[in-house]
Amino acid sequence: MIQLYSVPGAWGLPSVSPFCTKLETWLRLAQLRFEVKPASMSAAPKGKIPYIKLEDGTLMGDSQLIIEHLTQRYGVQLDTWLGxxxxxxxxxxxxxxxxxxxxxxxxxxxxxxxxxxxxxxxxxxxxxxxxxxxxxxxxxxxxxxxxxxxxxxxxxxxxxxxxxxxxxxxxxxxxxxxxxxxxxxxxxxxxxxxxxxxxxxxxxxxxxxxxxxxxxxxxxxxxxxxxxxxxxxxx
Ligand SMILES: N[C@@H](CCC(=O)N[C@@H](CS)C(=O)NCC(=O)O)C(=O)O
Missing domain, CATH: 1.20.1050.10 (Glutathione S-transferase Yfyf (Class Pi); Chain A, domain 2)
Structure with missing residues (x-):
């Protein structure tokens, strides 16, 4: 399963980090299976959060690059209807x-x-x-x-x-x-x-x-x- 490394939420947000919230929201809209793990800046491949660990153990950083990769990898259809x-x-x-x-x-x-x-x-x-x-x-x-x-x-x-x-x-x-x-x-x-x-x-x-x-x-x-x-x- 994909592991999403994120920081906790507050004030009703899933994460206080907007980019972590973005990626978690996207994973949910895309209906991909994932689990949320606590992020560590020193382990983050680009020194920023969020990052993910793929099923083969590869770490990836940058919410947008992750979204583009997962879209290809899992054939996500969220944007296929857009002109x-x-x-x-x-x-x-x-x-x-x-x-x-x-x-x-x-x-x-x-x-x-x-x-x-x-x-x-x-x-x-x-x-x-x-x-x-x-x-x-x-x-x-x-x-x-x-x-x-x-x-x-x-x-x-x-x-x-x-x-x-x-x-x-x-x-x-x-x-x-x-x-x-x-x-x-x-x-x-x-x-x-x-x-x-x-x-x-x-x-x-x-x-x-x-x-x-x-x-x-x-x-x-x-x-x-x-x-x-x-x-x-x-x-
Ligand atoms: N382009 C990155 C931006 C990520 C980003 O700026 N994350 C912030 C938290 S919301 C961060 O890690 N900041 C720590 C830093 O810049 O050292 C993405 O889309 O993931």
């Missing part, structure tokens, strides 16, 4: 959320004092006792330098808020009144949209992303729909 324009939209929306919006989410959790205060007790549970807070301080410094290197960390808070509002509103307009991003059935991009937007919506500190989401009942209903589709046992 070229729909596939292109998936690519664009996925890249926006994963390479842009994601960093705004990281800013809210790690770079604002209120966000970090809310995230600290959740993250400390994943770290060893006593030295956990020292490690957390180092992780925060690393995350902040990644935010600077990526660029989002160079913006003013109100500029990041503007980016978040525009990203969320764009996805909301594209979803419109459809059940899933492309129509009546889910496709792979729904895993990314669910992961990134529910990561914003569930965070207990009010932020521009969650405020914008609340203005789009179609997206709120969509997120609940994807969750129920992927986790039908939770009702």
């Amino acid at each position: 070229p324009a729909q596939q292109a939209q998936s690519q664009v929306v996925r890249r926006m959320l994963e390479e842009g919006t994601y960093w705004c989410l990281v800013h809210e959790r790690w770079d604002t004092e209120a966000g970090f205060a809310a995230y600290t007790p959740v993250f400390l549970k994943m770290l060893p006792p006593v030295i956990g807070s020292l490690i957390l301080g180092q992780i925060r410094r690393d995350v902040r330098s990644s935010l600077k290197a990526q660029g989002t960390g160079r913006h003013k808070p109100e500029e990041i808020a503007g980016i978040l509002r525009a990203d969320v509103a764009a996805v909301a307009d594209l979803i419109g009144d459809r059940l899933y991003f492309h129509g009546d059935q889910p496709s792979s991009v729904d895993a990314t949209i669910y992961a990134m937007l529910s990561g914003l919506a569930s965070f207990p500190v009010p932020g521009a992303g969650s405020a914008e989401l609340a203005k789009h009942p179609n997206v709120v209903a969509y997120l609940e729909r994807v969750r129920k589709k992927a986790w039908p046992e939770e009702g």
Whole structure:
């Protein structure tokens, strides 16, 4: 069976890591058999989570490369009904959320004092006792330098808020009144949209992303729909 290496969830999310949530959501939508194991950064083939172990023991990193590999390997049909324009939209929306919006989410959790205060007790549970807070301080410094290197960390808070509002509103307009991003059935991009937007919506500190989401009942209903589709046992 596929083993998914992930970190635990909080605030109703399967994992606090949006990319782990994405991959778990996708595995569930694809109806592949897998089990979730605790991730170790030192074992991660690309030094990031999630990663998986295939049935033959091979480790693979990067949620998207994993999805593409598993789609081929197991003949997953999630995206076979999409035409070229729909596939292109998936690519664009996925890249926006994963390479842009994601960093705004990281800013809210790690770079604002209120966000970090809310995230600290959740993250400390994943770290060893006593030295956990020292490690957390180092992780925060690393995350902040990644935010600077990526660029989002160079913006003013109100500029990041503007980016978040525009990203969320764009996805909301594209979803419109459809059940899933492309129509009546889910496709792979729904895993990314669910992961990134529910990561914003569930965070207990009010932020521009969650405020914008609340203005789009179609997206709120969509997120609940994807969750129920992927986790039908939770009702
Ligand atoms: N492109 C990667 C991104 C994964 C990623 O950024 N994961 C974050 C957690 S949500 C991580 O491992 N960060 C640790 C680090 O960058 O050192 C994927 O799709 O899996």
